[in-house]
Amino acid sequence: xxxxxxxxxxxxxxxxxxxxxxxxxxxxxxxxxxxxxxxxxxxxxxxxxxxxxxxxxxxxxxxxxxxxxxxxxxxxxxxxxxxxxxxxxxxxxxxxxxxxxxxxxxxxxxxxxxxxxxxxxxxxxxxxxxxxxxxxxxxxxxxxxxxxxxxxxxxxxxxxxxxxxxxxxxxxxxxxxxxxxxxxxxxxxxxxxxxxxxxxxxxxxxxxxxxxxxxxxxxxxxxxxxxxxxxxxxxxxxxxxxxxxxxxxxxxxxxxxxxxxxxxxxxxxxxxxxxxxxxxxxxxxxxxxxxxxxxxxxxxxxxxxxxxxxxxxxxxxxxxxxxxxxxxxxxxxxxxxxxxxxxxxxxxxxxxxxxxxxxxxxxxxxxxxxxxxxxxxxxxxxxxxxxxxxxxxxxxxxxxxxxxxxxxxxxxxxxxxxxxxxxxxxxxxxxxxxxxxxxxxxxxxxxxxxxxxxxxxxxxxxxxxxxxxxxxxxxxxx
Amino acid sequence: xxxxxxxxxxxxxxxxxxxxxxxxxxxxxxxxxxxxxxxxxxxxxxxxxxxxxxxxxxxxxxxxxxxxxxxxxxxxxxxxxxxxxxxxxxxxxxxxxxxxxxxxxxxxxxxxxxxxxxxxxxxxxxxxxxxxxxxxxxxxxxxxxxxxxxxxxxxxxxxxxxxxxxxxxxxxxxxxxxxxxxxxxxxxxxxxxxxx
Numbered sequence: 264x265x266x267x268x269x270x271x272x273x274x275x276x277x278x279x280x281x282x283x284x285x286x287x288x289x290x291x292x293x294x295x296x297x298x299x300x301x302x303x304x305x306x307x308x309x310x311x312x313x314x315x316x317x318x319x320x321x322x323x324x325x326x327x328x329x330x331x332x333x334x335x336x337x338x339x340x341x342x343x344x345x346x347x348x349x350x351x352x353x354x355x356x357x358x359x360x361x362x363x364x365x366x367x368x369x370x371x372x373x374x375x376x377x378x379x380x381x382x383x384x385x386x387x388x389x390x391x392x393x394x395x396x397x398x399x400x401x402x403x404x405x406x407x408x409x410x411x412x413x414x415x416x417x418x419x420x421x422x423x424x425x426x427x428x429x430x431x432x433x434x435x436x437x438x439x440x441x442x443x444x445x446x447x448x449x450x451x452x453x454x455x456x457x458x459x460x461x462x463x464x465x466x467x468x469x470x471x472x473x474x475x476x477x478x479x480x481x482x483x484x485x486x487x488x489x490x491x492x493x494x495x496x497x498x499x500x501x502x503x504x505x506x507x508x509x510x511x512x513x514x515x516x517x518x519x520x521x522x523x524x525x526x527x528x529x530x531x532x533x534x535x536x537x538x539x540x541x542x543x544x545x546x547x548x549x550x551x552x553x554x555x556x557x558x559x560x561x562x563x564x565x566x567x568x569x570x571x572x573x574x575x576x577x578x579x580x581x582x583x584x585x586x587x588x589x590x591x592x593x594x595x596x597x598x599x600x601x602x603x604x605x606x607x608x609x610x611x612x613x614x615x616x617x618x619x620x621x622x623x624x625x626x627x628x629x630x631x632x633x634x635x636x637x638x639x640x641x642x643x644x645x646x647x648x649x650x651x652x653x654x655x656x657x658x659x660x661x662x663x664x665x666x667x668x669x670x671x672x673x674x675x676x677x678x679x680x681x682x683x684x685x686x687x688x689x690x691x692x693x694x695x696x697x698x699x700x701x702x703x704x705x706x707x708x709x710x711x712x713x714x715x716x717x718x719x720x721x722x723x724x725x726x727x728x729x730x731x732x733x734x735x736x737x738x739x740x741x
Numbered sequence: 742x743x744x745x746x747x748x749x750x751x752x753x754x755x756x757x758x759x760x761x762x763x764x765x766x767x768x769x770x771x772x773x774x775x776x777x778x779x780x781x782x783x784x785x786x787x788x789x790x791x792x793x794x795x796x797x798x799x800x801x802x803x804x805x806x807x808x809x810x811x812x813x814x815x816x817x818x819x820x821x822x823x824x825x826x827x828x829x830x831x832x833x834x835x836x837x838x839x840x841x842x843x844x845x846x847x848x849x850x851x852x853x854x855x856x857x858x859x860x861x862x863x864x865x866x867x868x869x870x871x872x873x874x875x876x877x878x879x880x881x882x883x884x885x886x887x888x889x890x891x892x893x894x895x896x897x898x899x900x901x902x903x904x905x906x907x908x909x910x911x912x913x914x915x916x917x918x919x920x921x922x923x924x925x926x927x928x929x930x931x932x933x934x935x936x937x
Contacts, residue, residue, distance in 0.1 A: 319798070320799075320923055321870075322926075324832050330757075330758065331800075337754060338758065342751070345743070369751065373755075376893075379804050379893040379894050379895060380890075380895050380896050422759060422762075422763040
């Protein structure tokens with residue numbers, strides 16, 4: 264017994280009875296339909312017997328239709344009609360199978376007459392009792408038996424020779440006839456009992472399964488809720504780590520960015536000093552004045568661009584819509600955060616083969632973050648090398664855009680190749696980098712339905728960002 | 742109510758059918774008590790003769806011929822069976838020799854004879870198909886009647902019992918039984934009290 268069975272035995276029993284009742288009803292309806300077809304077949308079979316065996320009765324040289332033909336059509340039709348009607352009108356009703364039992368045995372009686380009392384036709388009675396047992400209702404078999412007995416009794420009373428063939432039949436003949444039927448009845452009653460017992464067991468198993476399923480469903484709902492909560496926490500942490508990674512990247516380049524801005528500020532200061540000197544000149548050198556002002560304006564624009572780029576980089580672009588991203592512009596803007604720093608530390612950056620019109624659909628901010636991450640990694644990897652260069656290129660290939668970031672390093676060690684995209688994996692010394700950069704960058708590129716991979720065939724270290732030129736839809740669904 | 746009406750209709754139908762099956766045909770009343778000299782049928786002296794009159798097309802007599810076949814293992818060599826098929830004058834010979842005739846001649850030891858226009862049937866006063874006569878070796882009539890329990894049905898019967906007892910013991914207590922079958926000649930109402 265399950266815990267619920269122990270807890271609520273009445274409920275369990277009630278549910279078992281409900282399931283039993285439903286299944287039994289299905290069985291009875293199926294059996295009803297079987298008999299409906301059987302009756303139609305038997306009616307036709309009776310007519311066939313009559314036409315084949317005794318079609319006409321004779322008187323010298325004249326003949327007329329034999330009464331057997333009329334009996335086959337009319338009596339056979341009656342025997343088939345009522346049960347079929349009841350089955351059609353009220354399938355599964357108890358009265359149906361009682362009428363079926365009477366009808367089926369009377370079909371046996373009719374066939375025995377139509378076939379001239381052949382011994383073989385008597386088998387139909389025994390077969391019919393077995394068919395009636397399909398209802399798994401002992402009363403139906405009993406009714407069939409009673410009809411069989413009544414047929415013998417009535418014929419024995421009114422037409423004694425028709426029952427056993429001789430007028431002076433001994434009582435043993437009646438007992439012998441009855442014994443065979445009773446013998447079969449016992450077997451059928453027992454088989455019905457067994458079948459009902461098995462049906463009951465099946466219903467009990469079904470109810471237990473129902474209860475188990477309900478329990479499992481409850482558990483699944485609870486676990487799903489817990490899982491969703493965990494997923495939410497993981498997502499929050501991921502986003503926090505992404506933000507932290509971004510901040511970390513920003514922090515890393517803070518020095519470089521400060522340098523990027525300081526240089527033009529120093530230029531502006533120098534131009535302002537020169538301007539003050541020019542203003543004091545007599546006569547006023549207007550062309551010099553204009554030249555100095557233009558230089559100041561240009562330098563100011565440069566600072567504004569760097570600041571705008573920083574602001575754009577630092578915002579959360581994960582919900583931005585996909586838009587057309589010009590690769591050339593993307594690379595230029597990203598390089599503005601770090602190119603000066605790289606140059607000051609002896610790392611040359613070359614941009615190669617970027618067509619002005621090369622573009623793809625994506626999120627500018629996120630792609631910029633990926634590119635900056637690759638550039639910073641490259642810079643860190645070759646910082647101690649004698650040869651320090653970074654090359655950025657891009658190609659369009661059959662509906663895909665590939666952006667390559669290659670550095671002068673000698674490649675990633677074989678044992679690290681599979682791990683570098685895993686979260687928290689890093690080859691940098693402690694305190695330098697969180698190990699999230701490539702993992703997050705890889706995630707961003709996958710959101711663009713692309714792939715960030717290491718080109719293992721390159722003699723140097725070469726990362727490839729491969730993204731389809733067109734996204735499936737121009738939404739932020741990724 | 743519907744079931745009651747149905748039951749009554751069925752009861753009436755089966756009653757009619759059973760009544761028909763158990764209503765005999767006209768029995769012989771003026772049969773010769775000794776083998777008639779005027780008959781063209783040949784009797785084998787020294788052995789009893791079993792004479793069976795049959796209508797060639799009577800469906801009920803299938804049971805009679807079937808019962809004859811059932812008797813043969815018990816009477817073979819002891820009794821001479823002759824089946825006389827009564828053919829109305831206007832019917833062609835093949836009308837008489839298809840069907841039941843073929844079944845009769847296929848039984849080993851049985852002789853089939855064609856009775857043109859029922860001359861022999863008249864001699865022996867056989868009116869109903871399935872009429873059987875048992876004459877002993879001296880030519881005395883021992884038994885006359887049918888050897889089926891009801892119309893068209895095979896099975897144990899008093900007629901069968903009479904023949905078997907005679908063959909075994911030389912005498913029998915049953916001298917006559919009812920005959921079930923079609924009328925050998927028209928236009929009599931061969932089945933007393935029952936419409937054909």
